[in-house]
Amino acid sequence: MINNNGWLTMVYDVIIIGGGPAGLSAGIYAKRAMMNALLIEKVGLGGQITKTHMLENYPGFPEVSGMELMEKMEEHAKKFDLEIKFTDVRQIKDGGDVKTVVTSDGELETRSVIVATGTRPKKLGVPGEDEFTGRGVSTCATCDGFFFTGKDVALVGGGD
Numbered sequence: 108m109i110n111n112n113g114w115l116t117m118v119y120d121v122i123i124i125g126g127g128p129a130g131l132s133a134g135i136y137a138k139r140a141m142m143n144a145l146l147i148e149k150v151g152l153g154g155q156i157t158k159t160h161m162l163e164n165y166p167g168f169p170e171v172s173g174m175e176l177m178e179k180m181e182e183h184a185k186k187f188d189l190e191i192k193f194t195d196v197r198q199i200k201d202g203g204d205v206k207t208v209v210t211s212d213g214e215l216e217t218r219s220v221i222v223a224t225g226t227r228p229k230k231l232g233v234p235g236e237d238e239f240t241g242r243g244v245s246t247c248a249t250c251d252g253f254f255f256t257g258k259d260v261a262l263v264g265g266g267d
Contacts, residue, residue, distance in 0.1 A: 118216045119145050122208050124196050125223035127154025131180045131189075133221045138187035145190045145217070147210065152191070153177035154225040158247045231263060 123133045126148030137144035156162075159173030168176060184191070198209040199220055208215045228246035230236055236244055245251040248262075 116216060117143075118205055118218065119143050120217070121145075121219045121221060122147060122206075122215060122217040123221045123223060124208070125154070125225055126152040126191065127223065127225045128156055128177070128180060129225070130154075130221070130223035131177075131184050133223055134184050134189040134191075135187055138184075138189050145192060145215065146184070147192050147194060147196055147208070149193070149195050151193070152181050155228070158250060160248065229264065 120142035121137050121144045123130045123144065123146045126146055130146055134144055134146045156173040157177050162171050162173060162176060163169065165171060165176060195211040196208060200207040205216050205218060206220055208217060208220065
């Protein structure tokens with residue numbers, strides 16, 4: 108495609124926003140279908156699953172840590188040469204057949220966009236929750252569990 112300056116620009120078949128399990132899976136499928144695909148991730152690959160100490164219900168892996176599973180998914184995506192950029196998506200402009208994804212690093216053009224931005228831990232909405240986050244209230248047992256060694260704790264929910 109030729110832009111307003113007369114320069115030839117790359118138009119991706121698909122841009123995937125989010126580098127967790129869903130985004131990486133979409134990227135693998137796109138590359139296997141011979142699509143020109145780009146995955147954009149803001150911080151680092153993996154998403155919330157990297158904070159899971161042990162998974163025992165993922166097919167093919169009777170026992171695997173979230174971090175180990177994501178490393179295998181990243182390896183799988185790289186096998187198919189999935190292009191990955193680490194930047195912040197600011198806006199998606201729908202221009203009909205060609206969409207523009209505006210990032211911190213500039214604009215990219217694509218025929219389709221997959222938004223796989225994942226999830227965040229839910230809050231309970233109880234008094235003191237925000238005040239004590241990081242000071243007794245935690246959303247990551249793997250990250251913060253050692254702070255509570257030998258102490259009585261209450262576990263609410265499963266991160267979903």
